[in-house]
Amino acid sequence: MIKLTLLSGILLAAAAIAGPAFAQDGGPEARPIYDRSAVLPDHVPTSDDVLRIPVPADYNAPEGSFVLVGGRLFDGTGKPARPATVVVEGKTITAILGPEETNWPKEAVVYDVTGKTVMPGLIDLHTHLSFLTGKDLASAFSNANYSSVESTMRALLRMKTYLQSGVTSVRDVGSHGDVPFVLKAKQATGEIPGPRIFAAGQLITQTGGHGAIHAFQPGYPEVADKNPNAMVRIASGPDEWREAVRIQFAKGADLIKVASEYTQDEITAAVDEAHSLGLPVTVDAETQYIDMAIKAGVDSIEHPLPRSDTAVSLMAKRGIASVPTLVAYRVIVRGSGGYFGSTSRRFELNEEIHEAMVAKMRRAGVKLGIGLDVVALAGTDFLPGSYIDELESFMRIGFTKTEALVAATKTGAEILRMGDRLGTIETGKLADIIVVDGNPDEDLAALRKVRTAFVNGRLMLQDGRLYQPPHEEVPLPWQD
Incomplete structure (x- = not known):
C-alpha cells in the first residue's frame, strides 16, 4: 500500500488532469429531471418503477394477505431493531403492529418468524445481468455475446442467486438488447422468481x-456499432447520443447509463434528453470526464475512480450520488494486479486509493449506495460474500453496521428514485421483505442465512429455496 503522502500526490495529479475548466459550479447544463410523480394526482395509481405510468389499482398485486409474527424488525430507517408484527395485503405493507397485537385480516397466512430478523430486501445498484463470464470473456466476439437466448439464460441464473442472497432489487446498468426489459416484465407479474429489475x-x-468492444460483431459491419442485441451502443455526436437515450427509453428504461470517453456536448445532450423524459443518468467515468458529467448534471457516478476535490464538493452540493463498487476493484486488484488494456483506466488502482476516495466523498456528504459489479469473473457465485464485503468496506470508511444496512436498503431506493415505495418496512411501502436467521445489524455474516423473501408481496424464497406456486389448471373451453 502506498503512503498517504503519495496518495495525496496522486489525487492532486488527478485534479490537474481534470483541470479547473470543467468542475465549476455554474449550475447543470442539462435541464432538471422531469418529475413524473408530480404530474398525476396522488390518488391515480402508477407503475412501481421510475416510469410512473398510470395503471389499475391492483396492477401486479397478488391476492391475499400475510403476516410475519414473532420476529425482530429492522425497518431500514436507521432505528434500532424491535419486536414487531408486519402485515401485508396484496403487495403493500398495511400495518406494523406491536408484538402482542393480533388485529390482522382473518384470512391472512401467518408466518412464525420467531428468533429471526425481518428487514427490507437488499438492493444492488450495479449489476449487468447478462454480462459474459468465465471462458466467454476470452473472446468478446464469442456467440455468447450476441445471442439473446444465452444472454437471457445467464441473467435468469443470476436473478435466482440474487434472490437467495437477500437481494430483492437490482439496478442493471448495461445488458444485452431487450433482455433486461423482458425479464423485468416477467418478474413484475410473478412469472419468474427474482429481484425487481431497474434497467x-x-x-x-x-x-x-469504455466498453465499446462489446458493441461490435464480426460479419455485420453495417450494424456493428448499433447491434440491437449488444449490451453497448456506440454514439457519435450530440444528436446520436440523444437518439441512443431515446431508444433505451422506448424499450422501457428506468435510467440511462453512459461511459467515458465523450465530449462535453455529448454528455450534456444525453443528460438533457434523459432528464426531459424523466430518467436519471448514471456514468462510468474518471478524472476530466467526471468533471464533464458533473457539469452536464448527471444523477450518480459509478466506481471509486480518481476525481478532484472540487468534483467531490460539487457532487455533494448538487446531490450527485456515488455507487463506489469497492468489492469489484478489490477482486480486480487482488486477482490480476490491475485493470489492464483499457484507455479509460489510465491511473493507478489499489485498495487504499479507492477507500480514501470513498471516505472523502462520505466526509463531504455525498450519498453512497451499495453496488457490486462483480459479474465478469464468476457471475454471482461470490454472493452473498461479495455483498457482505462491500458492507464491510463501508464500515472501514466510517459507517456503522446499521448505517451500512441503511445504505443497502433505504439509500439504495432513494438512488433508484424509488424511495417513496421501497427501501424500508413502513406502512404504505411495497412488500419487498427478507427474513434472516440471525441479527445482521449486529453481525453482517447473518446475511448468509436469508431464509425467506417476498418481492411485491409474493413469496419467492422459502426455507432458502426458490418458491413458485403450483400450476393451476385452466379448464378447456367446453368444460364447466
Whole structure:
C-alpha cells in the first residue's frame, strides 16, 4: 500500500488532469429531471418503477394477505431493531403492529418468524445481468455475446442467486438488447422468481470508449456499432447520443447509463434528453470526464475512480450520488494486479486509493449506495460474500453496521428514485421483505442465512429455496 503522502500526490495529479475548466459550479447544463410523480394526482395509481405510468389499482398485486409474527424488525430507517408484527395485503405493507397485537385480516397466512430478523430486501445498484463470464470473456466476439437466448439464460441464473442472497432489487446498468426489459416484465407479474429489475438497457459510449468492444460483431459491419442485441451502443455526436437515450427509453428504461470517453456536448445532450423524459443518468467515468458529467448534471457516478476535490464538493452540493463498487476493484486488484488494456483506466488502482476516495466523498456528504459489479469473473457465485464485503468496506470508511444496512436498503431506493415505495418496512411501502436467521445489524455474516423473501408481496424464497406456486389448471373451453 502506498503512503498517504503519495496518495495525496496522486489525487492532486488527478485534479490537474481534470483541470479547473470543467468542475465549476455554474449550475447543470442539462435541464432538471422531469418529475413524473408530480404530474398525476396522488390518488391515480402508477407503475412501481421510475416510469410512473398510470395503471389499475391492483396492477401486479397478488391476492391475499400475510403476516410475519414473532420476529425482530429492522425497518431500514436507521432505528434500532424491535419486536414487531408486519402485515401485508396484496403487495403493500398495511400495518406494523406491536408484538402482542393480533388485529390482522382473518384470512391472512401467518408466518412464525420467531428468533429471526425481518428487514427490507437488499438492493444492488450495479449489476449487468447478462454480462459474459468465465471462458466467454476470452473472446468478446464469442456467440455468447450476441445471442439473446444465452444472454437471457445467464441473467435468469443470476436473478435466482440474487434472490437467495437477500437481494430483492437490482439496478442493471448495461445488458444485452431487450433482455433486461423482458425479464423485468416477467418478474413484475410473478412469472419468474427474482429481484425487481431497474434497467438501463444498453450502455452508451463513443467509438473506442469504455466498453465499446462489446458493441461490435464480426460479419455485420453495417450494424456493428448499433447491434440491437449488444449490451453497448456506440454514439457519435450530440444528436446520436440523444437518439441512443431515446431508444433505451422506448424499450422501457428506468435510467440511462453512459461511459467515458465523450465530449462535453455529448454528455450534456444525453443528460438533457434523459432528464426531459424523466430518467436519471448514471456514468462510468474518471478524472476530466467526471468533471464533464458533473457539469452536464448527471444523477450518480459509478466506481471509486480518481476525481478532484472540487468534483467531490460539487457532487455533494448538487446531490450527485456515488455507487463506489469497492468489492469489484478489490477482486480486480487482488486477482490480476490491475485493470489492464483499457484507455479509460489510465491511473493507478489499489485498495487504499479507492477507500480514501470513498471516505472523502462520505466526509463531504455525498450519498453512497451499495453496488457490486462483480459479474465478469464468476457471475454471482461470490454472493452473498461479495455483498457482505462491500458492507464491510463501508464500515472501514466510517459507517456503522446499521448505517451500512441503511445504505443497502433505504439509500439504495432513494438512488433508484424509488424511495417513496421501497427501501424500508413502513406502512404504505411495497412488500419487498427478507427474513434472516440471525441479527445482521449486529453481525453482517447473518446475511448468509436469508431464509425467506417476498418481492411485491409474493413469496419467492422459502426455507432458502426458490418458491413458485403450483400450476393451476385452466379448464378447456367446453368444460364447466
